[in-house]
Amino acid sequence: GENVEQHPSTLSVQEGDSAVIKCTYSDSASNYFPWYKQELGKRPQLIIDIRSNVGEKKDQRIAVTLNKTAKHFSLHITETQPEDSAVYFCAASRSYNTDKLIFGTGTRLQVFP
Amino acid sequence: DGGITQSPKYLFRKEGQNVTLSCEQNLNHDAMYWYRQDPGQGLRLIYYSQIVNDFQKGDIAEGYSVSREKKESFPLTVTSAQKNPTAFYLCASRRDSYSSSNYGYTFGSGTRLTVV
Numbered sequence: 001g002e003n004v005e006q007h008p009s010t011l012s013v014q015e016g017d018s019a020v021i022k023c024t025y026s027d028s029a030s031n032y033f034p035w036y037k038q039e040l041g042k043r044p045q046l047i048i049d050i051r052s053n054v055g056e057k058k059d060q061r062i063a064v065t066l067n068k069t070a071k072h073f074s075l076h077i078t079e080t081q082p083e084d085s086a087v088y089f090c091a092a093s094r095s096y097n098t099d100k101l102i103f104g105t106g107t108r109l110q111v112f113p
Numbered sequence: 114d115g116g117i118t119q120s121p122k123y124l125f126r127k128e129g130q131n132v133t134l135s136c137e138q139n140l141n142h143d144a145m146y147w148y149r150q151d152p153g154q155g156l157r158l159i160y161y162s163q164i165v166n167d168f169q170k171g172d173i174a175e176g177y178s179v180s181r182e183k184k185e186s187f188p189l190t191v192t193s194a195q196k197n198p199t200a201f202y203l204c205a206s207r208r209d210s211y212s213s214s215n216y217g218y219t220f221g222s223g224t225r226l227t228v229v
Contacts (some may be wrong), residue, residue, distance in 0.1 A: 043223060044220050103156040
């Protein structure tokens with residue numbers, strides 16, 4: 001079935017360093033890839049997404065890259081800050097507006113001051 | 114509460130008891146979803162509904178049931194057949210059209226269910 005693998009499961013960085021989280025997906029028909037941030041005890045919030053007709057998308061300190069041939073996509077956070085500490089989930093679906101999301105298992109990011 | 118409300122926030126269930134988790138949205142979204150979140154396992158899809166009076170099983174539907182009688186409401190029942198129901202349950206709804214500013218699920222604040 002459809003599957004999304006996410007690595008690493010935990011990531012610790014020093015404030016100001018960059019963080020990279022990687023995901024691979026199994027369904028070659030997937031073409032929508034969002035990333036969610038979940039702070040402790042709160043609901044997941046969408047932080048950035050990308051569609052398959054785009055290879056890279058950037059929003060201030062965060063960026064997502066997509067390699068459809070290899071079926072993997074990555075989240076890049078630059079100049080990390082303590083408030084970036086959270087669990088991050090990647091997800092994939094066949095359509096941005098008509099299909100369910102399959103989530104990765106999450107990455108717990110800790111940014112140390 | 115972000116347009117999608119889950120209740121209760123905490124729920125305790127005795128062995129052999131059915132319990133129902135509420136999910137209501139006022140966003141006029143067509144699609145609604147239920148996910149279960151366990152430590153280290155991410156979000157797993159239980160059931161989803163793309164239109165009123167219709168719903169589909171997700172990856173872990175056994176022991177759960179849902180209904181979608183109204184567009185705004187998608188309650189989840191955890192039945193006694195669900196052997197390990199202790200988890201954090203998240204409801205979500207989805208916008209129908211893509212905008213350049215934001216797209217994706219809107220999540221509720223979750224219900225933490227514990228078997229006692």
